[in-house]
Amino acid sequence: MAEQPTATTAEVAAPPPTSQSTQVPVLPPEHWQAEPEPEENDDADSALGDDAASSTASLSSSILQYRTIHGRTYHSEIGNAHYWGSNDQGHNESLDILHHMFSLVLDGKLFIAPIGDNPRKVLDIGTGTGIWAIDFADEHPGCEVIGTDISAIQPGWVPPNLKFEIEDATQEWTFRDNDFDFVHIRYLMGCIPDWVELFKQAYRCTKPGGWLQSYEASASVHTDDDTLPSTSAIAQWGPLFTEGGIKSGRSFTVVEDGLQNKAMQEAGFVDIQEKWIKIPSGGWPKDPKLKEIGRYSQAALLSDPEGFILFFTFILGWSREQVHVYLAHLRRDLTSLKHHVYYWQKIVWGRKPETA
Numbered sequence: 001m002a003e004q005p006t007a008t009t010a011e012v013a014a015p016p017p018t019s020q021s022t023q024v025p026v027l028p029p030e031h032w033q034a035e036p037e038p039e040e041n042d043d044a045d046s047a048l049g050d051d052a053a054s055s056t057a058s059l060s061s062s063i064l065q066y067r068t069i070h071g072r073t074y075h076s077e078i079g080n081a082h083y084w085g086s087n088d089q090g091h092n093e094s095l096d097i098l099h100h101m102f103s104l105v106l107d108g109k110l111f112i113a114p115i116g117d118n119p120r121k122v123l124d125i126g127t128g129t130g131i132w133a134i135d136f137a138d139e140h141p142g143c144e145v146i147g148t149d150i151s152a153i154q155p156g157w158v159p160p161n162l163k164f165e166i167e168d169a170t171q172e173w174t175f176r177d178n179d180f181d182f183v184h185i186r187y188l189m190g191c192i193p194d195w196v197e198l199f200k201q202a203y204r205c206t207k208p209g210g211w212l213q214s215y216e217a218s219a220s221v222h223t224d225d226d227t228l229p230s231t232s233a234i235a236q237w238g239p240l241f242t243e244g245g246i247k248s249g250r251s252f253t254v255v256e257d258g259l260q261n262k263a264m265q266e267a268g269f270v271d272i273q274e275k276w277i278k279i280p281s282g283g284w285p286k287d288p289k290l291k292e293i294g295r296y297s298q299a300a301l302l303s304d305p306e307g308f309i310l311f312f313t314f315i316l317g318w319s320r321e322q323v324h325v326y327l328a329h330l331r332r333d334l335t336s337l338k339h340h341v342y343y344w345q346k347i348v349w350g351r352k353p354e355t356a
Contacts, residue, residue, distance in 0.1 A: 026239045026316070027231065035329060092129050092153055094307060097300040098187070099131045102215070104293050105277055105345070110136050111184060112275065113211040113349035119143050119181040123205065125169050126188045130154035130162075136184075137162035146175075170194070173201045180206050186215040189254045190245050199267035206352045212269060213349040218255040220343060221281070227340045233329035234281075234341060237309075244312025260348035269350030277345040284340050294342075298334055305330060 106112060110132060120143060124133040127147030137145040137159040147154065148167040158164070167174060170193060183202045192198050202212045220238035221228065228235055245252035254260060264272050280294035281301070301308065305327050313323050333339055 026243050027236055030322075031231075035325075094300045094303040095128050096131055097296060097303055099129075101279075101293060101296040101300060102186075104289070104296060105279070110139065111182070111213055112347060113182065113213040115182045115211050121180050122146070122182045122184065123175065123180045124148070125183065125185045125202070126191070127154065127164065128187075130158065130164055132184065132186065133162055133164070134158055143181075169198060169201070173205055175205045177204050178207045181210045182206075183210070183212045185213065187217065189216050189219070190241065190248070190250050190252045192254075193250055195254065195259045195263035196266050199263045199269070203267045203269060203352055203356075208352055208356045209354045210352050211349055212264065212352070213347065214260045214264070215345070215347045216254045216260060217279070217345045218343050219252045220256070221341050222343065223339070223341050225340055227338060232333050232339070233326060234333040234339060236326075237330070238343075240309060240312055240316070244315060247315055248312075255344055255346045260346065264348060264350045268352070268356065270353050272348065272350040274349075275347045277347070278342050279345055280340075280342045281334060282337065282339070282341070284337050302331065302334060 103110070119140060122136060122140070122143055122145045124130075124136070124145065124147040127133050127149045130147050130149075130153075133145050133147035134155075137143070141159070141161055143161060145159075145162045147162065147164045148169065149164070150166065150168055152164075152166060154164045169188070170191075183206055185198075185202070188198075199212065199214075206212060218238070219241035221234055241252045251257065251259065261272060261274060279297050280290055282298045283291050283295045285291050285294055306323065309327070310320075310323060313326075318326075
């Protein structure tokens with residue numbers, strides 16, 4: 001086995017310009033059908049298990065009429081609401097694995113914005129399964145916490161200081177002006193047509209002196225040592241999302257384009273700071289922390305790769321059979337220790353001026 005590169009930390013000031021991007025044109029689905037069927041992966045990471053996630057309870061789906069794409073449920077096409085990931089149980093488990101990965105990245109913290117020790121009211125936009133809001137409410141029992149989403153997939157048993165509401169963040173928010181000490185937004189790439197308007201809504205609802213934090217990720221995959229062919233399945237992951245985002249009018253290049261910083265500044269926030277985070281996929285790093293982060297990053301995707309990609313391959317015209325062929329190649333790439341791949345995450349936080 002080739003010597004694995006050494007990595008020392010997940011956090012950097014900004015992505016190095018020498019990183020090799022694998023952002024290449026999208027290959028047609030016929031390419032994967034013409035490729036030989038993937039065989040048993042001799043160099044697969046032996047630490048991977050079959051049980052990639054724990055289950056999470058969900059509310060009744062009767063609140064919304066969900067649409068179905070190739071047998072998977074998605075938020076219905078009502079109004080301007082849009083989310084590209086499946087909202088069924090299989091995909092929800094992947095989201096909860098990602099939440100654990102985020103906690104590893106932040107050394108067990110739920111946020112890094114300096115909100116103080118005693119926030120009184122906090123809003124979690126795009127709460128998903130609600131796991132971040134639940135953890136925050138548990139850690140801050142004296143704080144009122146509200147989580148919003150377009151799908152009712154949150155559990156029914158929650159801390160008494162937490163409530164979930166159905167709300168489309170791309171419409172005018174229903175909350176009062178100057179109401180929240182902290183607004184938390186995470187992983188809304190590919191969902192927002194106008195990031196400036198989103199952050200203006202957050203600005204309006206945040207108290208003077210309160211904070212907004214945005215945590216997003218790039219879909220593009222990189223390698224620093226030329227271990228990833230541009231025609232491999234994992235190299236195609238980013239282009240598929242980028243092209244799908246273009247077709248849907250909701251960008252997946254939020255991190256690359258600096259949209260968090262620009263939109264936060266235009267909305268009126270000050271003291272804006274950022275943190276770039278390098279996330280490996282798989283257990284190839286030598287550093288123990290990065291190895292664990294990489295394995296959870298990989299597990300989240302392997303838990304339900306179809307739920308991540310089916311929506312965009314559908315709007316790009318792929319059949320479900322073509323998707324399954326591509327995913328067979330993707331699984332082989334993901335479990336191979338030969339590919340030293342990673343992607344970028346970026347956290348940006350800013351404060352509403354006291355005089356606002």
